[in-house]
Amino acid sequence: xxxxxxxxxxxxxxxxxxxxxxxxxxxxxxxxxxxxxxxxxxxxxxxxxxxxxxxxxxxxxxxxxxxxxxxxxxxxxxxxxxxxxxxxxxxxxxxxxxxxxxxxxxxxxxxxxxxxxxxxxx
Amino acid sequence: xxxxxxxxxxxxxxxxxxxxxxxxxxxxxxxxxxxxxxxxxxxxxxxxxxxxxxxxxxxxxxxxxxxxxxxxxxxxxxxxxxxxxxxxxxxxxxxxxxxxxxxxxx
Numbered sequence: 202x203x204x205x206x207x208x209x210x211x212x213x214x215x216x217x218x219x220x221x222x223x224x225x226x227x228x229x230x231x232x233x234x235x236x237x238x239x240x241x242x243x244x245x246x247x248x249x250x251x252x253x254x255x256x257x258x259x260x261x262x263x264x265x266x267x268x269x270x271x272x273x274x275x276x277x278x279x280x281x282x283x284x285x286x287x288x289x290x291x292x293x294x295x296x297x298x299x300x301x302x303x304x305x306x307x308x309x310x311x312x313x314x315x316x317x318x319x320x321x322x323x
Numbered sequence: 324x325x326x327x328x329x330x331x332x333x334x335x336x337x338x339x340x341x342x343x344x345x346x347x348x349x350x351x352x353x354x355x356x357x358x359x360x361x362x363x364x365x366x367x368x369x370x371x372x373x374x375x376x377x378x379x380x381x382x383x384x385x386x387x388x389x390x391x392x393x394x395x396x397x398x399x400x401x402x403x404x405x406x407x408x409x410x411x412x413x414x415x416x417x418x419x420x421x422x423x424x425x426x427x428x429x
Contacts, residue, residue: 311378
């Protein structure tokens with residue numbers, strides 16, 4: 202079965218760079234159509250999509266955060282890494298990664314990690 | 324960016340009630356509209372994709388409809404485990420935006 206799990210620091214200081222790793226199993230990021238996305242959700246607020254990397258290495262980044270985000274994949278290790286620079290207290294949120302399914306007719310995120318709460322504070 | 328406007332932001336309901344949540348896109352998104360359920364402290368759970376297709380394992384009391392820019396999630400005969408927050412998301416084009424969420428409370 203497909204599983205994903207986020208890992209990384211739970212506390213970062215303002216201006217620091219956040220590096221989160223999504224380690225997955227049950228699928229290959231070499232498979233046509235597959236992707237892994239990152240999302241976040243500040244406490245009590247709505248979900249926000251951040252980034253997506255496709256099986257072919259193509260990527261999409263949130264325009265509002267593009268200058269701060271990097272997404273990479275390590276297919277051999279079944280990992281996707283998200284980095285976010287210049288962290289601010291407003292970036293405090295639970296960060297999720299998710300598997301993206303695509304079959305030519307539908308595109309959706311069907312398997313999600315449990316999430317990791319990242320707090321930005323000095 | 325495509326804006327997703329969800330309403331209501333919250334609603335009170337009872338077990339057995341029928342609940343309707345709407346989601347409006349700022350431009351056409353074809354059928355790339357998905358619905359998620361989320362419980363406190365938990366990850367989103369995919370309920371419906373492609374406007375109306377139930378994800379495997381999702382009870383048939385959940386249904387989705389709509390086209391173009393206007394979409395609806397219906398829950399018939401609300402069950403205790405359905406009290407949660409529901410969010411729509413468009414995957415028509417990047418950025419893959421969500422609605423603001425609808426909290427279904429007792």
